[in-house]
Amino acid sequence: MKIVAITTCPTGIAHTYMAAEQLEKAARTLGHQIKVETQGAMGIENRLTSQDIQAAEVVLFAAAIEIEEQERFDGKKMVKIGIQEAIKDPVAVLQRITH
Amino acid sequence: MIEALKNLRQHLLTGVSYAIPFIACGGIMIAAGIAFVPMGVDGPEFSNAPIPKLINDIGSAAFKLLLPVLAGYIAYAIAGRPGLVPGFIGGYLSGDIHAGFLGAIFIGLIAGWIVNQIKLIPVPKYIKPIMPILIIPIVSSTIVGVLMLKVLGMPIASLMSGLGEWLKGMQTGNAVVLAMVLGAMIAFDMGGPVNKAAFFFGSALIEQEQYSVMGACAAAICTPPLGMGLASLLRRQLWKEEEREAGIAALTMGMIGITEGAIPFAAADPVRVIPCIMLGSMVASTIAMLGGVGDHAPHGGPIVLPVVDHRLMYIVAIIAGTLVTALAITFLKSLKKSTAIEDHP
Numbered sequence: 001m002k003i004v005a006i007t008t009c010p011t012g013i014a015h016t017y018m019a020a021e022q023l024e025k026a027a028r029t030l031g032h033q034i035k036v037e038t039q040g041a042m043g044i045e046n047r048l049t050s051q052d053i054q055a056a057e058v059v060l061f062a063a064a065i066e067i068e069e070q071e072r073f074d075g076k077k078m079v080k081i082g083i084q085e086a087i088k089d090p091v092a093v094l095q096r097i098t099h
Numbered sequence: 100m101i102e103a104l105k106n107l108r109q110h111l112l113t114g115v116s117y118a119i120p121f122i123a124c125g126g127i128m129i130a131a132g133i134a135f136v137p138m139g140v141d142g143p144e145f146s147n148a149p150i151p152k153l154i155n156d157i158g159s160a161a162f163k164l165l166l167p168v169l170a171g172y173i174a175y176a177i178a179g180r181p182g183l184v185p186g187f188i189g190g191y192l193s194g195d196i197h198a199g200f201l202g203a204i205f206i207g208l209i210a211g212w213i214v215n216q217i218k219l220i221p222v223p224k225y226i227k228p229i230m231p232i233l234i235i236p237i238v239s240s241t242i243v244g245v246l247m248l249k250v251l252g253m254p255i256a257s258l259m260s261g262l263g264e265w266l267k268g269m270q271t272g273n274a275v276v277l278a279m280v281l282g283a284m285i286a287f288d289m290g291g292p293v294n295k296a297a298f299f300f301g302s303a304l305i306e307q308e309q310y311s312v313m314g315a316c317a318a319a320i321c322t323p324p325l326g327m328g329l330a331s332l333l334r335r336q337l338w339k340e341e342e343r344e345a346g347i348a349a350l351t352m353g354m355i356g357i358t359e360g361a362i363p364f365a366a367a368d369p370v371r372v373i374p375c376i377m378l379g380s381m382v383a384s385t386i387a388m389l390g391g392v393g394d395h396a397p398h399g400g401p402i403v404l405p406v407v408d409h410r411l412m413y414i415v416a417i418i419a420g421t422l423v424t425a426l427a428i429t430f431l432k433s434l435k436k437s438t439a440i441e442d443h444p
Contacts, residue, residue, distance in 0.1 A: 010112040010295055011119060014352075014359040041120065064292070065113040066176045084291060088366050 001098045003027065003034040004048050005060040006067055009083050012040030019062045019086040020046075026090035032098060039068050048072070058097050062086035107208075108292055114173030114207055115299050121165040122397040126305045128158030130395035130406045162306050166190040169200065170207035177211025178218070181231050185210035185239035192247040198255040200303035201262075205255060206247055213239045259307070266309050274388050278315045282384030282420075285319040286376040290359040302397035310393030310408060317356070317407070318387035318416040319380035320399025324360030325353030325417070326379045326424020327372070330432075331364075333425060337432045342367065353421075356400025364428075371435070375427040383420025387413060 005023055009015035020036040027034035035056075037048045050072070053059070059073045061080045079097045086093055132155030133143045145152040170190025174182030189206030193199065217235050226234070246252075269277070284297035298320070301313035331338050331346025338346070345363040352360030365372040390412025396403045400417075407413045 009290075010116040011290070012116055014357050015290055018359065018362070041116075063109075065109055065116050084288075087362065 001032045001058070002056045003032055003058055003060060003094070003098070004052050004056040005034060005036045005062060006039060006048070007036060007062045007083060007086065008039035008067060009064045012042070015064070015083050015087065016040040019083050019090075022087050022090040023060070023062070023094070026094050029091065030094055030098075032094060034094075044068060060093070060097055062093075110173055110176040110208065110211065111204065112292070112295060113176035114169045114171075114204070115295065117172040118165055118169040119302065119397055121161050121168055122302045122305055125158045125161035125165060126395045126397060127406055128154050128161065130158075132156075132158060163194065165306055166194040166200065166203040170203040170210065173204065173207030174211035174214065177208070178214035181214045181218070181235045181239075182211045184236040185214060185243040188240045189243040189247055192244060192252065193255075196248065196252040196256050197259060198247070198252050199259040199307055201259055202247070202252060202255040205251065206243060209246065210239060210243045213242050263307055263309060266304070266312065271389070275385055277312070278384040278388035279381045281312065281315050282319040282381035283377045285316055285358065285384070286323050286361075286380035287373065289323060289361050289365060289376070290357075294358060298397070301394075305395060305397060310395055311388060311391065313394040313397065314392035314407065314409075314413070315384035315388040317394040317396075317399035317403055318383040318392065318413060318420060320358050321353045321356050321401065321417060322379045322383045322420030322424050323353075323358050323365075323376035324349040325421040326376060327361045327364045327428065328353060329421055329425040330428045333429055334433070337429065339367075354400060355402045356398050358399075371431045372428060375431065376424050378427055379420040379422075379424025382423045383416045386416035386419055390416060392416060 005020075007016045007019040007023070009019075016038050017040065020038050023034060023036055035048060035052050036046065038045045053072055053076065056076065059076045059078045061067055061078065062083045062085065063080065064083045081093060132145075132151040132153075135151045136143045136145055136148045138144065143155075145155065167187040167190035170193065171183050171186035174186025174189070176182075186207050189210045190203040193202030193206055196202070214235055217238060218230075222230060281297045281301070284293050287293045298316055301316035304310075304312045328346045328348075328350035331343050331349070335343060342364060349360035349364070361372070361376055365376070391409045392413045393408035394403055394413075395406040395408075401414075404410055404413065
Protein backbone atom coordinates (compact mmCIF):
# COMPACT_ATOMS: atom_id res chain seq x y z
CA MET A 1 0.00 0.00 0.00
CA LYS A 2 1.16 3.57 -0.68
CA ILE A 3 1.37 5.76 2.40
CA VAL A 4 2.50 9.34 2.95
CA ALA A 5 3.34 10.59 6.41
CA ILE A 6 4.39 13.74 8.23
CA THR A 7 6.32 13.75 11.49
CA THR A 8 6.76 16.79 13.72
CA CYS A 9 7.69 17.53 17.34
CA PRO A 10 8.18 20.70 19.41
CA THR A 11 11.97 21.02 19.34
CA GLY A 12 12.23 19.51 15.88
CA ILE A 13 15.69 18.01 16.23
CA ALA A 14 15.25 14.47 17.51
CA HIS A 15 11.74 12.98 17.76
CA THR A 16 10.73 14.20 14.30
CA TYR A 17 13.57 12.33 12.63
CA MET A 18 13.44 9.27 14.89
CA ALA A 19 9.76 8.81 14.07
CA ALA A 20 10.43 9.22 10.35
CA GLU A 21 13.14 6.60 10.47
CA GLN A 22 11.00 4.15 12.46
CA LEU A 23 8.08 4.52 10.05
CA GLU A 24 10.32 3.95 7.03
CA LYS A 25 11.82 0.89 8.65
CA ALA A 26 8.43 -0.54 9.61
CA ALA A 27 7.06 0.08 6.11
CA ARG A 28 9.95 -1.87 4.59
CA THR A 29 9.31 -4.78 6.96
CA LEU A 30 5.60 -4.84 6.13
CA GLY A 31 6.13 -4.33 2.40
CA HIS A 32 4.40 -0.95 2.16
CA GLN A 33 5.64 2.08 0.25
CA ILE A 34 6.00 5.15 2.44
CA LYS A 35 7.29 8.67 1.98
CA VAL A 36 7.80 10.68 5.14
CA GLU A 37 7.98 14.46 5.22
CA THR A 38 9.67 15.91 8.31
CA GLN A 39 8.61 19.25 9.76
CA GLY A 40 11.42 19.89 12.21
CA ALA A 41 13.41 22.92 13.28
CA MET A 42 14.75 23.09 9.70
CA GLY A 43 11.22 23.53 8.37
CA ILE A 44 9.76 21.16 5.79
CA GLU A 45 12.20 18.55 4.48
CA ASN A 46 11.58 15.70 2.04
CA ARG A 47 8.46 17.56 0.97
CA LEU A 48 5.47 15.52 -0.22
CA THR A 49 4.63 16.50 -3.78
CA SER A 50 1.08 16.67 -5.06
CA GLN A 51 1.76 13.45 -7.00
CA ASP A 52 2.89 11.73 -3.79
CA ILE A 53 -0.26 12.82 -2.03
CA GLN A 54 -2.52 11.90 -4.92
CA ALA A 55 -1.03 8.40 -5.17
CA ALA A 56 -1.25 7.71 -1.45
CA GLU A 57 -4.12 5.69 -0.08
CA VAL A 58 -3.73 7.00 3.43
CA VAL A 59 -2.09 10.01 5.07
CA LEU A 60 -0.47 9.56 8.49
CA PHE A 61 0.33 12.44 10.84
CA ALA A 62 2.65 11.61 13.74
CA ALA A 63 2.60 14.96 15.45
CA ALA A 64 2.93 16.72 18.78
CA ILE A 65 2.33 20.16 17.26
CA GLU A 66 0.32 21.66 14.40
CA ILE A 67 0.97 20.27 10.92
CA GLU A 68 2.02 22.90 8.40
CA GLU A 69 0.18 23.21 5.09
CA GLN A 70 -2.43 20.68 6.10
CA GLU A 71 -4.76 21.88 3.34
CA ARG A 72 -2.67 19.83 0.89
CA PHE A 73 -4.45 16.73 2.17
CA ASP A 74 -8.05 17.93 1.87
CA GLY A 75 -10.27 15.03 0.87
CA LYS A 76 -7.71 12.30 1.69
CA LYS A 77 -8.08 9.65 4.35
CA MET A 78 -6.08 11.03 7.29
CA VAL A 79 -4.99 9.35 10.50
CA LYS A 80 -3.49 11.32 13.37
CA ILE A 81 -1.34 9.79 16.10
CA GLY A 82 1.06 11.01 18.76
CA ILE A 83 4.71 11.13 17.79
CA GLN A 84 5.70 8.80 20.65
CA GLU A 85 3.48 6.09 19.22
CA ALA A 86 5.33 6.17 15.91
CA ILE A 87 8.66 5.81 17.68
CA LYS A 88 7.62 3.09 20.09
CA ASP A 89 5.54 0.82 17.89
CA PRO A 90 5.66 1.86 14.23
CA VAL A 91 4.71 -1.62 12.99
CA ALA A 92 1.45 -1.65 14.95
CA VAL A 93 0.67 1.86 13.73
CA LEU A 94 1.13 0.91 10.07
CA GLN A 95 -0.82 -2.32 10.49
CA ARG A 96 -3.71 -0.40 12.01
CA ILE A 97 -3.89 2.31 9.34
CA THR A 98 -3.52 -0.06 6.38
CA HIS A 99 -6.29 -2.31 7.55
CA MET B 100 -12.16 17.00 28.15
CA ILE B 101 -9.03 14.96 27.50
CA GLU B 102 -9.31 15.92 23.84
CA ALA B 103 -9.47 19.60 24.82
CA LEU B 104 -6.36 19.28 27.00
CA LYS B 105 -4.54 17.48 24.22
CA ASN B 106 -5.37 20.30 21.83
CA LEU B 107 -4.28 22.87 24.39
CA ARG B 108 -0.96 21.09 24.77
CA GLN B 109 -0.51 20.97 21.02
CA HIS B 110 -1.18 24.70 20.71
CA LEU B 111 1.27 25.59 23.47
CA LEU B 112 3.98 23.33 22.06
CA THR B 113 3.54 24.84 18.59
CA GLY B 114 4.26 28.27 20.05
CA VAL B 115 7.21 26.90 22.00
CA SER B 116 8.67 25.22 18.92
CA TYR B 117 8.84 28.56 17.11
CA ALA B 118 10.16 30.36 20.19
CA ILE B 119 13.08 28.06 21.09
CA PRO B 120 15.51 29.25 18.37
CA PHE B 121 14.91 32.86 19.49
CA ILE B 122 15.81 31.93 23.09
CA ALA B 123 18.93 30.16 21.82
CA CYS B 124 20.01 33.09 19.67
CA GLY B 125 19.30 35.71 22.35
CA GLY B 126 20.67 33.77 25.31
CA ILE B 127 23.92 32.73 23.68
CA MET B 128 24.66 36.04 21.96
CA ILE B 129 24.02 38.08 25.09
CA ALA B 130 26.19 35.70 27.13
CA ALA B 131 28.93 35.92 24.49
CA GLY B 132 28.76 39.73 24.45
CA ILE B 133 28.91 40.03 28.22
CA ALA B 134 31.74 37.51 28.55
CA PHE B 135 34.27 39.92 26.98
CA VAL B 136 33.56 43.08 28.96
CA PRO B 137 34.22 44.02 32.60
CA MET B 138 31.29 44.00 35.01
CA GLY B 139 30.43 47.52 36.25
CA VAL B 140 28.12 48.51 39.07
CA ASP B 141 25.06 48.68 36.81
CA GLY B 142 25.84 45.54 34.83
CA PRO B 143 28.28 44.96 31.98
CA GLU B 144 30.42 47.92 30.88
CA PHE B 145 30.28 48.21 27.08
CA SER B 146 31.78 51.72 26.60
CA ASN B 147 35.17 50.52 25.30
CA ALA B 148 33.97 47.39 23.55
CA PRO B 149 32.08 48.03 20.31
CA ILE B 150 32.05 44.44 19.06
CA PRO B 151 30.74 42.80 22.25
CA LYS B 152 28.13 45.55 22.37
CA LEU B 153 27.10 44.76 18.81
CA ILE B 154 26.73 41.07 19.64
CA ASN B 155 24.82 41.91 22.79
CA ASP B 156 22.45 44.20 20.87
CA ILE B 157 21.68 41.52 18.29
CA GLY B 158 20.93 39.05 21.08
CA SER B 159 18.69 41.58 22.79
CA ALA B 160 16.74 41.99 19.56
CA ALA B 161 16.11 38.23 19.50
CA PHE B 162 14.79 38.43 23.07
CA LYS B 163 12.52 41.35 22.21
CA LEU B 164 10.96 39.22 19.47
CA LEU B 165 10.67 36.13 21.65
CA LEU B 166 7.39 36.94 23.38
CA PRO B 167 5.59 38.15 20.23
CA VAL B 168 6.67 34.97 18.42
CA LEU B 169 5.59 32.76 21.32
CA ALA B 170 2.14 34.35 21.65
CA GLY B 171 1.76 34.77 17.88
CA TYR B 172 2.35 31.12 17.07
CA ILE B 173 0.18 29.87 19.93
CA ALA B 174 -2.63 31.93 18.42
CA TYR B 175 -1.64 30.69 14.95
CA ALA B 176 -1.93 27.08 16.13
CA ILE B 177 -5.46 27.75 17.34
CA ALA B 178 -6.86 30.01 14.65
CA GLY B 179 -4.49 29.71 11.69
CA ARG B 180 -3.12 32.74 9.89
CA PRO B 181 -5.62 35.31 11.28
CA GLY B 182 -4.33 34.48 14.76
CA LEU B 183 -0.90 35.95 14.04
CA VAL B 184 -1.75 39.67 14.33
CA PRO B 185 -3.48 39.66 17.75
CA GLY B 186 -1.00 37.04 18.98
CA PHE B 187 2.05 39.06 18.02
CA ILE B 188 0.55 42.26 19.42
CA GLY B 189 -0.47 40.53 22.66
CA GLY B 190 3.01 39.05 23.07
CA TYR B 191 4.67 42.39 22.38
CA LEU B 192 2.50 44.11 24.98
CA SER B 193 3.24 41.32 27.44
CA GLY B 194 6.94 42.16 27.12
CA ASP B 195 6.22 45.87 27.36
CA ILE B 196 4.42 45.61 30.71
CA HIS B 197 6.78 42.91 32.06
CA ALA B 198 4.19 40.16 32.11
CA GLY B 199 6.86 37.92 30.51
CA PHE B 200 6.31 34.46 29.13
CA LEU B 201 3.30 33.76 31.37
CA GLY B 202 1.53 36.77 29.92
CA ALA B 203 2.54 35.79 26.40
CA ILE B 204 1.25 32.23 26.77
CA PHE B 205 -1.99 33.45 28.25
CA ILE B 206 -2.64 36.17 25.71
CA GLY B 207 -1.67 33.86 22.83
CA LEU B 208 -4.37 31.40 23.88
CA ILE B 209 -6.92 34.19 24.31
CA ALA B 210 -6.01 35.77 20.97
CA GLY B 211 -6.52 32.47 19.13
CA TRP B 212 -9.82 31.87 20.86
CA ILE B 213 -11.08 35.38 20.09
CA VAL B 214 -10.21 35.04 16.40
CA ASN B 215 -12.07 31.73 16.25
CA GLN B 216 -15.13 33.34 17.83
CA ILE B 217 -15.07 36.20 15.32
CA LYS B 218 -14.80 33.70 12.47
CA LEU B 219 -18.08 32.14 13.64
CA ILE B 220 -20.05 35.36 13.18
CA PRO B 221 -22.08 35.14 9.96
CA VAL B 222 -21.37 38.07 7.64
CA PRO B 223 -22.86 39.17 4.32
CA LYS B 224 -20.98 38.07 1.23
CA TYR B 225 -19.63 41.51 0.33
CA ILE B 226 -17.97 41.86 3.75
CA LYS B 227 -16.31 38.44 3.68
CA PRO B 228 -13.17 39.47 1.76
CA ILE B 229 -12.34 42.21 4.23
CA MET B 230 -12.79 39.96 7.28
CA PRO B 231 -9.27 38.49 7.36
CA ILE B 232 -7.40 41.63 6.29
CA LEU B 233 -9.34 44.31 8.15
CA ILE B 234 -12.06 43.28 10.57
CA ILE B 235 -10.41 40.32 12.33
CA PRO B 236 -6.99 41.94 12.88
CA ILE B 237 -8.44 45.19 14.21
CA VAL B 238 -11.22 43.77 16.35
CA SER B 239 -9.17 40.93 17.83
CA SER B 240 -6.15 43.17 18.48
CA THR B 241 -8.33 45.74 20.18
CA ILE B 242 -9.75 43.12 22.55
CA VAL B 243 -6.33 41.57 23.17
CA GLY B 244 -4.71 44.97 23.73
CA VAL B 245 -7.35 46.18 26.18
CA LEU B 246 -7.17 42.88 28.07
CA MET B 247 -3.40 43.01 28.28
CA LEU B 248 -2.99 46.69 29.15
CA LYS B 249 -6.01 47.24 31.35
CA VAL B 250 -7.18 43.91 32.79
CA LEU B 251 -4.82 40.92 32.87
CA GLY B 252 -1.43 42.51 32.36
CA MET B 253 -0.85 43.92 35.82
CA PRO B 254 -1.74 40.81 37.84
CA ILE B 255 0.38 38.62 35.55
CA ALA B 256 3.28 41.09 35.74
CA SER B 257 3.21 41.03 39.54
CA LEU B 258 2.99 37.23 39.43
CA MET B 259 6.10 37.21 37.21
CA SER B 260 8.05 39.56 39.45
CA GLY B 261 6.94 37.47 42.43
CA LEU B 262 8.28 34.38 40.70
CA GLY B 263 11.55 36.20 39.98
CA GLU B 264 11.90 37.35 43.61
CA TRP B 265 11.11 33.85 44.86
CA LEU B 266 13.76 32.30 42.61
CA LYS B 267 16.31 34.93 43.62
CA GLY B 268 15.74 34.63 47.35
CA MET B 269 15.15 30.89 47.36
CA GLN B 270 16.33 29.07 50.49
CA THR B 271 18.43 25.93 50.15
CA GLY B 272 15.50 23.66 51.03
CA ASN B 273 13.22 25.11 48.36
CA ALA B 274 16.04 25.10 45.84
CA VAL B 275 16.58 21.39 46.40
CA VAL B 276 12.87 20.65 46.04
CA LEU B 277 12.61 22.70 42.84
CA ALA B 278 15.73 21.08 41.39
CA MET B 279 14.48 17.58 42.21
CA VAL B 280 11.08 18.22 40.63
CA LEU B 281 12.73 19.64 37.49
CA GLY B 282 15.18 16.74 37.27
CA ALA B 283 12.42 14.17 37.63
CA MET B 284 10.32 15.91 34.98
CA ILE B 285 13.22 16.18 32.53
CA ALA B 286 13.96 12.44 32.71
CA PHE B 287 10.41 11.16 33.05
CA ASP B 288 9.41 11.13 29.39
CA MET B 289 12.75 11.95 27.72
CA GLY B 290 11.74 14.82 25.49
CA GLY B 291 7.97 14.38 25.77
CA PRO B 292 5.50 16.95 27.11
CA VAL B 293 6.49 16.63 30.79
CA ASN B 294 10.13 17.13 29.86
CA LYS B 295 9.19 20.08 27.63
CA ALA B 296 7.23 21.74 30.45
CA ALA B 297 10.29 21.76 32.74
CA PHE B 298 12.57 22.66 29.84
CA PHE B 299 10.44 25.58 28.75
CA PHE B 300 10.15 26.89 32.31
CA GLY B 301 13.95 26.99 32.46
CA SER B 302 14.34 28.43 28.95
CA ALA B 303 11.77 31.17 29.42
CA LEU B 304 13.49 32.31 32.61
CA ILE B 305 16.70 32.95 30.66
CA GLU B 306 14.94 35.94 29.16
CA GLN B 307 14.18 37.11 32.73
CA GLU B 308 17.91 36.87 33.55
CA GLN B 309 17.36 33.87 35.80
CA TYR B 310 19.85 31.27 34.69
CA SER B 311 19.86 28.78 37.57
CA VAL B 312 16.64 26.95 36.64
CA MET B 313 17.96 26.28 33.15
CA GLY B 314 21.30 25.30 34.72
CA ALA B 315 19.59 22.59 36.74
CA CYS B 316 17.64 21.43 33.69
CA ALA B 317 20.76 21.43 31.50
CA ALA B 318 22.56 18.98 33.79
CA ALA B 319 19.48 16.76 34.08
CA ILE B 320 18.88 16.72 30.31
CA CYS B 321 22.03 14.81 29.44
CA THR B 322 22.33 12.25 32.24
CA PRO B 323 19.66 9.78 31.01
CA PRO B 324 21.43 9.01 27.70
CA LEU B 325 24.92 9.36 29.23
CA GLY B 326 23.99 7.10 32.15
CA MET B 327 22.39 4.44 29.97
CA GLY B 328 25.29 4.61 27.52
CA LEU B 329 27.78 4.16 30.33
CA ALA B 330 25.75 1.28 31.80
CA SER B 331 25.75 -0.52 28.46
CA LEU B 332 29.57 -0.36 28.50
CA LEU B 333 29.96 -1.35 32.16
CA ARG B 334 28.56 -4.87 32.08
CA ARG B 335 28.08 -5.83 28.44
CA GLN B 336 26.47 -9.21 29.21
CA LEU B 337 23.42 -7.52 30.79
CA TRP B 338 22.42 -5.98 27.48
CA LYS B 339 21.09 -7.24 24.18
CA GLU B 340 23.13 -6.67 21.02
CA GLU B 341 20.96 -3.78 19.79
CA GLU B 342 21.01 -2.16 23.23
CA ARG B 343 24.82 -2.17 23.20
CA GLU B 344 24.71 -0.44 19.85
CA ALA B 345 22.14 2.04 21.14
CA GLY B 346 24.52 2.68 24.05
CA ILE B 347 27.15 4.28 21.81
CA ALA B 348 24.51 6.40 20.11
CA ALA B 349 23.15 7.35 23.54
CA LEU B 350 26.56 8.59 24.67
CA THR B 351 26.86 10.82 21.61
CA MET B 352 23.33 12.14 22.05
CA GLY B 353 24.03 12.77 25.74
CA MET B 354 27.11 14.82 24.89
CA ILE B 355 25.02 17.12 22.69
CA GLY B 356 22.15 17.31 25.18
CA ILE B 357 19.49 15.15 23.56
CA THR B 358 17.57 13.27 26.27
CA GLU B 359 15.83 11.18 23.61
CA GLY B 360 18.96 9.02 23.38
CA ALA B 361 17.67 7.06 26.37
CA ILE B 362 14.39 6.16 24.67
CA PRO B 363 15.47 2.82 23.16
CA PHE B 364 16.38 1.59 26.66
CA ALA B 365 13.28 2.98 28.29
CA ALA B 366 11.04 1.52 25.59
CA ALA B 367 12.54 -1.94 26.10
CA ASP B 368 12.34 -1.93 29.90
CA PRO B 369 10.42 1.11 31.18
CA VAL B 370 9.80 -0.18 34.72
CA ARG B 371 13.51 -0.38 35.51
CA VAL B 372 14.95 2.31 33.25
CA ILE B 373 12.65 5.26 33.93
CA PRO B 374 13.12 5.32 37.74
CA CYS B 375 16.88 5.06 37.29
CA ILE B 376 17.17 7.91 34.81
CA MET B 377 14.84 10.04 36.97
CA LEU B 378 17.06 9.40 39.98
CA GLY B 379 20.20 10.30 38.04
CA SER B 380 18.68 13.49 36.62
CA MET B 381 17.46 14.52 40.08
CA VAL B 382 20.99 14.11 41.44
CA ALA B 383 22.42 16.12 38.54
CA SER B 384 19.89 18.96 38.78
CA THR B 385 20.22 19.21 42.56
CA ILE B 386 24.01 19.42 42.46
CA ALA B 387 23.82 21.98 39.65
CA MET B 388 21.29 24.10 41.53
CA LEU B 389 23.25 24.03 44.80
CA GLY B 390 26.52 24.64 42.94
CA GLY B 391 25.11 27.86 41.47
CA VAL B 392 25.24 26.59 37.89
CA GLY B 393 23.58 28.92 35.41
CA ASP B 394 22.89 28.20 31.75
CA HIS B 395 22.41 30.98 29.19
CA ALA B 396 21.23 28.70 26.38
CA PRO B 397 17.94 26.80 26.16
CA HIS B 398 19.77 23.51 25.78
CA GLY B 399 21.62 21.04 27.97
CA GLY B 400 24.49 18.61 28.09
CA PRO B 401 28.27 19.11 27.94
CA ILE B 402 27.89 20.95 24.62
CA VAL B 403 26.60 24.12 26.35
CA LEU B 404 29.62 24.30 28.69
CA PRO B 405 30.94 27.53 27.08
CA VAL B 406 27.79 29.47 28.09
CA VAL B 407 27.46 27.98 31.57
CA ASP B 408 28.31 29.76 34.85
CA HIS B 409 30.23 27.72 37.46
CA ARG B 410 31.51 25.23 34.90
CA LEU B 411 33.29 22.96 37.35
CA MET B 412 30.10 22.31 39.33
CA TYR B 413 28.25 21.74 36.07
CA ILE B 414 30.73 19.00 35.13
CA VAL B 415 30.54 17.52 38.64
CA ALA B 416 26.72 17.47 38.43
CA ILE B 417 26.75 15.71 35.06
CA ILE B 418 29.30 13.11 36.14
CA ALA B 419 27.46 12.40 39.40
CA GLY B 420 24.09 12.06 37.65
CA THR B 421 25.56 9.83 34.97
CA LEU B 422 27.23 7.54 37.53
CA VAL B 423 24.07 7.27 39.65
CA THR B 424 21.98 6.41 36.59
CA ALA B 425 24.47 3.82 35.35
CA LEU B 426 25.00 2.16 38.74
CA ALA B 427 21.28 2.09 39.57
CA ILE B 428 20.29 0.43 36.30
CA THR B 429 23.20 -2.02 36.45
CA PHE B 430 22.08 -3.01 39.94
CA LEU B 431 18.43 -3.48 38.92
CA LYS B 432 19.38 -5.37 35.76
CA SER B 433 21.66 -7.75 37.68
CA LEU B 434 18.83 -8.50 40.12
CA LYS B 435 16.61 -9.42 37.20
CA LYS B 436 19.34 -11.59 35.73
CA SER B 437 19.81 -13.60 38.94
CA THR B 438 16.05 -14.07 39.54
CA ALA B 439 15.68 -15.15 35.94
CA ILE B 440 18.29 -17.83 36.52
CA GLU B 441 16.49 -18.99 39.65
CA ASP B 442 13.20 -19.20 37.77
CA HIS B 443 14.65 -21.34 35.01
CA PRO B 444 17.37 -23.50 36.53
